[in-house]
Amino acid sequence: MAILLGSIADDYTGASDLANTLTKNGLRTVQTVGIPDPSLALPDVDAVVVSLKIRSVPAPEAVTAASSAERWLRQRGAGHVLYKICSTFDSTDAGNIGPVTEALSEAAGGGIVLVTPAFPETGRTVYLGHLFVGGQPLNESPLKDHPLNPMHDANLVRVLTRQSHGAVGLIDLTAIAAGPDAVRARLDALRTAGVTLAIADAIFERDLETLGEIALETPMSTGASGLGLGLARAIVRSGRISAGGATTADAMRPVGGLSAIVAGSCSKATLRQLDVAERSMPVLRLDPERLLAGPDEIAAAISWAGDRIATGPVVVAASAAPETVSRLQSLYGREASGHAIETATSIIAAELVERGVKRLVVAGGETSGAAVDRLAIPAFLIGPEIAPGVPVLRTVGNAQGDMLLALKSGNFGGEDFFAAALAMMH
Ligand SMILES: Nc1ncnc2c1ncn2[C@@H]1O[C@H](COP(=O)(O)OP(=O)(O)O)[C@@H](O)[C@H]1O
Numbered sequence: 001m002a003i004l005l006g007s008i009a010d011d012y013t014g015a016s017d018l019a020n021t022l023t024k025n026g027l028r029t030v031q032t033v034g035i036p037d038p039s040l041a042l043p044d045v046d047a048v049v050v051s052l053k054i055r056s057v058p059a060p061e062a063v064t065a066a067s068s069a070e071r072w073l074r075q076r077g078a079g080h081v082l083y084k085i086c087s088t089f090d091s092t093d094a095g096n097i098g099p100v101t102e103a104l105s106e107a108a109g110g111g112i113v114l115v116t117p118a119f120p121e122t123g124r125t126v127y128l129g130h131l132f133v134g135g136q137p138l139n140e141s142p143l144k145d146h147p148l149n150p151m152h153d154a155n156l157v158r159v160l161t162r163q164s165h166g167a168v169g170l171i172d173l174t175a176i177a178a179g180p181d182a183v184r185a186r187l188d189a190l191r192t193a194g195v196t197l198a199i200a201d202a203i204f205e206r207d208l209e210t211l212g213e214i215a216l217e218t219p220m221s222t223g224a225s226g227l228g229l230g231l232a233r234a235i236v237r238s239g240r241i242s243a244g245g246a247t248t249a250d251a252m253r254p255v256g257g258l259s260a261i262v263a264g265s266c267s268k269a270t271l272r273q274l275d276v277a278e279r280s281m282p283v284l285r286l287d288p289e290r291l292l293a294g295p296d297e298i299a300a301a302i303s304w305a306g307d308r309i310a311t312g313p314v315v316v317a318a319s320a321a322p323e324t325v326s327r328l329q330s331l332y333g334r335e336a337s338g339h340a341i342e343t344a345t346s347i348i349a350a351e352l353v354e355r356g357v358k359r360l361v362v363a364g365g366e367t368s369g370a371a372v373d374r375l376a377i378p379a380f381l382i383g384p385e386i387a388p389g390v391p392v393l394r395t396v397g398n399a400q401g402d403m404l405l406a407l408k409s410g411n412f413g414g415e416d417f418f419a420a421a422l423a424m425m426h
């Protein structure tokens with residue numbers, strides 16, 4: 001069956017967030033981890049989200065991986081490809097939103113690309129090109145302290161200009177509120193002015209419905225789950241969805257086994273969720289300096305978890321507050337410390353699975369990518385939503401047998417997220 005929508009996500013939590021949104025808005029969706037092996041049997045779906053781990057890698061590497069995924073999706077019939085980025089526009093002046101968007105656009109024949117990270121359900125809105133996270137401009141939000149890509153500018157036209165070759169313009173809310181024809185007219189004007197990337201404002205879902213309709217008239221777009229919602233609703237309105245195929249119920253057959261939570265996100269929401277989890281589950285706070293010093297801290301964590309896990313879920317967390325993160329980074333470097341901690345948390349996750357964990361929650365985008373890669377999980381079916389942007393996932397074609405996972409974006413979920421997730425995973 002040809003797919004109606006293809007997507008390439010720049011991290012794995014982002015992929016599950018988008019897959020959740022597409023599912024909720026009427027598209028049967030599967031999430032693959034990279035380009036799947038041809039032998040992997042995927043269900044009949046309307047949309048495929050290819051998860052890549054390319055948010056924080058050098059731009060040429062991100063472009064190569066995304067371009068291969070785009071070719072694979074087009075071969076499967078995708079008429080439109082959404083490059084799924086973070087709703088907080090996580091990137092640096094080196095990329096990777098600009099370089100990947102420009103490469104995918106060129107592969108699709110050029111033209112102007114709609115770009116919007118708006119995701120109103122989680123409080124991400126864009127007005128006059130400025131991104132707000134809840135009530136705060138991006139540069140005043142907790143994203144200013146992100147361990148890998150601290151965000152210091154809320155003006156996305158400026159942010160994207162710094163990481164792109166082409167000219168960046170703005171489709172403002174006035175045009176969007178006036179409806180599709182006004183947006184088409186604005187796009188034509190920008191095109192005539194030589195603009196190739198257009199940041200689009202969006203505050204309400206109706207803005208994203210308009211943008212989804214327009215984006216679908218082009219070969220590709222770049223955005224977060226809000227644009228996914230707009231595209232999914234436009235596809236459903238077009239009447240091209242057939243009955244049958246994978247459902248969220250298919251993802252929910254119980255898997256049994258033990259359960260655990262591994263956290264590497266240092267986001268404000270995750271730090272709070274860990275504090276709350278401490279009231280009801282054993283939580284091990286890893287010592288990041290010891291993690292970087294050698295394997296002893298990993299071995300100690302596995303032994304700690306092994307002593308407790310048979311009687312209930314355990315939490316192992318590298319997460320730390322911004323001051324602690326900065327101190328570690330000044331000693332070891334930002335990328336080196338981030339990478340070493342991701343490796344450590346992924347080893348711990350894999351060892352826990354070896355010891356019988358079948359239900360696993362991972363907090364953090366990069367952290368989830370490293371853990372899922374180490375577990376070599378090929379793909380996921382999408383189950384019900386735990387919190388906006390976070391579904392229950394069921395593995396497809398997993399060598400260790402079926403597992404349930406939740407990959408939580410750092411900033412997503414209420415303060416009782418971990419208990420809420422496990423309560424939905426049986
Ligand atoms: N204590 C710590 N000090 C420094 N870096 C850390 C610490 N704990 C985790 N990290 C790193 O911070 C990064 C968090 O990114 P990520 O997992 O994507 O979380 P989020 O979803 O919150 O962005 C990862 O690279 C992780 O390894």
Ligand SMILES: O=C(O)[C@@H](O)C(=O)COP(=O)(O)O
Nearest residue numbers: 013014017086087365409410
């Ligand atoms: O769009 C979003 O906010 C999320 O889907 C996402 O990509 C978050 O990234 P992480 O916080 O790094 O998981």
